[in-house]
Structure formats: C-alpha cells, structure tokens
Amino acid sequence: MRVKLPSRLGFGTAPLGNMYRDIPNDEAIATVDAAWESGIRYFDAAPLYGAGLAELRLGEALAGRPRDEYSIGTKVGRLILDEHEDASQRDLGEKGGLFEHGLPNKIVYDYTADGTLRSIEDSLKRLRTDRLDYVWIHDPAVDFHGDRWHEVFDVAMEGAARALTRLRDEKVIKGWGLGVNRIEPCELAIERADPDGFLLAGRYTLLDHAGALARLMPMSAERDLGIIVGGPYNSGVLAGGTHFEYQPATPELLARVARIRDVCQQFGVDIRAVALQFSLAHPAVAGAIPGASRPERIEENQALASAPIPAELWTALKSQGLIAENAPTPD
Numbered sequence: 582m583r584v585k586l587p588s589r590l591g592f593g594t595a596p597l598g599n600m601y602r603d604i605p606n607d608e609a610i611a612t613v614d615a616a617w618e619s620g621i622r623y624f625d626a627a628p629l630y631g632a633g634l635a636e637l638r639l640g641e642a643l644a645g646r647p648r649d650e651y652s653i654g655t656k657v658g659r660l661i662l663d664e665h666e667d668a669s670q671r672d673l674g675e676k677g678g679l680f681e682h683g684l685p686n687k688i689v690y691d692y693t694a695d696g697t698l699r700s701i702e703d704s705l706k707r708l709r710t711d712r713l714d715y716v717w718i719h720d721p722a723v724d725f726h727g728d729r730w731h732e733v734f735d736v737a738m739e740g741a742a743r744a745l746t747r748l749r750d751e752k753v754i755k756g757w758g759l760g761v762n763r764i765e766p767c768e769l770a771i772e773r774a775d776p777d778g779f780l781l782a783g784r785y786t787l788l789d790h791a792g793a794l795a796r797l798m799p800m801s802a803e804r805d806l807g808i809i810v811g812g813p814y815n816s817g818v819l820a821g822g823t824h825f826e827y828q829p830a831t832p833e834l835l836a837r838v839a840r841i842r843d844v845c846q847q848f849g850v851d852i853r854a855v856a857l858q859f860s861l862a863h864p865a866v867a868g869a870i871p872g873a874s875r876p877e878r879i880e881e882n883q884a885l886a887s888a889p890i891p892a893e894l895w896t897a898l899k900s901q902g903l904i905a906e907n908a909p910t911p912d
Contacts, residue, residue: 584715584756584778584807586868587652589861590886591623592616593811596874597638598631599682604874606638613642615876617651619883625780625809625870626708627656627719627760628700631683632668633707640709653708654780654809656719656760657700657741662687679827692721692733693740701748712753716745717760717780724762734766742774749777760811762826764797771800778867782811783826785863787819787841787856787904788834794905798865807867813860814871820853837903844897853881854888855898861886862909 597609616624624643626636636655643651664687668680671688691700701713721737723730745757756777759770767779778801785793785808801808814820818830818838825834838852845852860869871882895910904910 582778582807582865582867583805584758584809584867586807586809587622587650588620589868590621590882591625591654591809591868591870592621592879593870593872594624594626594635594639595630595679596635596872597626598629598635598680600630600679600872600874601682602874603682608875609638610642611876612873612879613639615879616873617643617646619879621879622651623654623868623870624651625654625811626704627659627717628661628704628707629656629659629680629688629719631680632686632688633661633703634680634684636704636707640707644709648710648712652714652755653710654715654717655701655704655708655713656717657697657745658690658692658719658721658737660689660691660696660700661703662689690733692718692737694744695740697741697744714755715777716748716754716757718742718745718757719760720762721759722761722763722766730766734769738770738773742770742776746775758806762812764792767797768800771804771806776806778807778809780809780811780870783815785810785860785866786813786815787859787898788815788825788837790859790908791905794863794908798863801865806865808863808865809867810860810869812872813857813869814853815856819856840901841898841903844894844901844903847897848891848894850890850894851885851888854885855890855894857882857885858888858890858911859904859908862911864909 665685666687718741721734726733748754758776758779760780762782816824818825898904
C-alpha cells in the first residue's frame with residue numbers, strides 16, 4: 582500500500598482549530614500529548630482548521646518529539662493570509678461556521694502550483710518541522726465550489742497535483758492525494774494523475790459507504806492506493822452527537838442511527854466501537870483519524886478500536902440492511 586501510517590489510528594486535528602467551541606490552549610496541547618502517550622504516530626492537519634490555529638498548536642505540542650518517530654499530513658488549496666476577517670462570515674462550503682472561534686486570519690482558495698508550494702512553506706513554519714510526510718489537496722469538490730467545481734478541480738490537477746507529484750518523485754514528501762468528502766473527485770484524480778491515496782471524510786462509515794464500497798475502494802485496491810478514513814463517526818452522529826456532514830442530522834438519519842444503536846445494544850457493544858472498526862476493516866484502508874478535543878477521548882478511541890465485537894452483530898446489521906452485504910467486517 583502506497584500510503585503507510587506508523588499507527589493504525591491517527592489523530593485528526595480539526596478540533597484543535599476550535600471547531601465548534603473555544604478550546605483552551607493547554608487542553609489542546611494535553612490532547613496531543615495524550616495521543617502521543619497512547620501510541621498514535623500519525624497527525625493530520627490543515628491550514629483551514631482555525632485559520633492556522635490547529636497547525637500552530639500541533640507544532641507546539643510535537644516540538645521536541647523525535648521527528649523520525651511520527652508522520653504528519655497536512656493539506657493545500659487554501660492560504661492563510663495576514664489580513665483579518667470576521668471568522669463567522671467565512672465561506673467554507675459545508676464547513677461554514679465550524680471555525681468561528683479560530684484565528685481571524687483571512688482564508689483564500691489557491692490550487693495553483695505556486696500556491697501549493699507557498700502553502701507547504703507556511704505549514705512547515707506553523708508545524709515547526711522541516712518536512713511533511715503526506716500532503717492532501719483539500720476540498721476541490723462540489724460541496725465547496727458548486728457549479729464551478731470541475732473548473733477548480735482542473736486547476737488543482739494542473740497545479741497542485743503536478744507540484745506534489747514532483748515533490749514525491751524528489752522524495753521531499755512520501756505521497757499525496759485528495760482530502761475530500763466526496764468520492765467523485767477521487768475517481769477523477771485516479772484518471773488524471775498519480776495519487777498515492779486519499780483522505781476520505783465521512784464516505785466510508787456505518788452510515789455512508791455504498792458508493793465508496795462499490796467504486797472507490799476497488800479502484801484503490803487495484804492500484805495499491807491507501808485510504809485514510811476521516812470522520813468515522815460522521816461529524817459526531819455516530820458518537821452520541823446530532824451533527825452529520827457538519828450540519829444538524831435529519832430525523833430520518835437519526836432514526837437510522839437509532840436502529841444501528843439498538844442492534845449494538847442487543848450485543849452489549851458501544852456503537853462507536855462498531856463505527857470505528859467498520860471503517861478500519863476494509864483492506865484498502867490504511868488507517869482512521871477520529872478527531873478529539875479532550876485528552877480522555879484519545880484513550881476512549883484506542884479502547885473502541887480494539888473492543889471485542891461478536892460476528893453475530895455484523896450479521897444482524899447486514900440482515901437488517903443497515904450495512905452492505907459485501908462490506909468487509911472485522912474477523
């Protein structure tokens with residue numbers, strides 16, 4: 582597999598960018614420390630998360646850690662400027678409003694080759710490191726660019742993808758791909774370029790996996806690409822929350838979650854364990870990166886990833902049409 586993570590579970594740092602709430606800095610640093618102590622060695626960031634705040638906090642928390650013992654992934658496609666703007670008014674597509682407690686720096690889209698190199702240079706400074714392992718082209722998809730997304734995608738393939746391919750071939754980075762919430766851009770990227778894998782958020786989960794299972798996963802497996810599953814709890818709705826796709830979940834979706842939870846309770850298993858282990862079970866998956874904003878969540882995720890789940894539970898979910906019949910499940 583071309584995307585290889587040093588730990589099966591990674592740490593998604595979006596919460597460090599003050600996603601949903603204003604997180605004290607010491608709590609954010611303590612959460613990264615807890616991830617390290619638990620054995621997590623892959624950390625995924627993005628300039629978008631809090632307009633640079635997540636990268637700054639991750640860099641602070643990892644400063645002094647042996648660089649050869651962990652991997653960092655971050656993203657390109659958005660630049661963080663010194664100019665300020667009202668964070669609550671940012672146009673972030675589906676992610677609008679998520680980071681209103683982040684830094685006030687202005688965020689602009691830039692998928693060109695020059696913008697990609699500038700973004701990497703800026704991320705290196707915020708992360709206090711001399712190199713990146715994986716770089717993901719962030720959100721060149723319909724949910725952020727509407728009818729213009731194909732035009733934006735073309736720029737990303739001609740600009741960012743070519744620049745990242747060169748950096749990989751020169752061994753400056755280990756690999757690149759897309760970081761998206763949709764499978765269609767991933768399919769197009771495979772046709773147009775030579776990605777090493779994808780960071781796919783929310784599209785290979787208990788609630789939403791049919792499209793990826795039928796199309797992207799076979800394409801990736803055939804080419805030995807690696808999928809990192811982001812959002813295995815679908816923005817929290819599979820972990821006791823009420824958000825799906827960064828928005829309040831619909832009554833229909835909440836009813837489906839309730840049906841899945843009922844099956845889990847019949848077998849005495851936490852629905853979060855079922856969600857996390859389902860996402861990890863596909864052979865094309867290199868790892869998963871559940872986010873956490875509190876240190877205690879780290880230990881919980883590690884325990885959930887290894888919690889025993891009887892085979893009968895998976896059979897029950899399939900027989901009730903709650904997961905696909907052909908979906909791989911843990912042994």
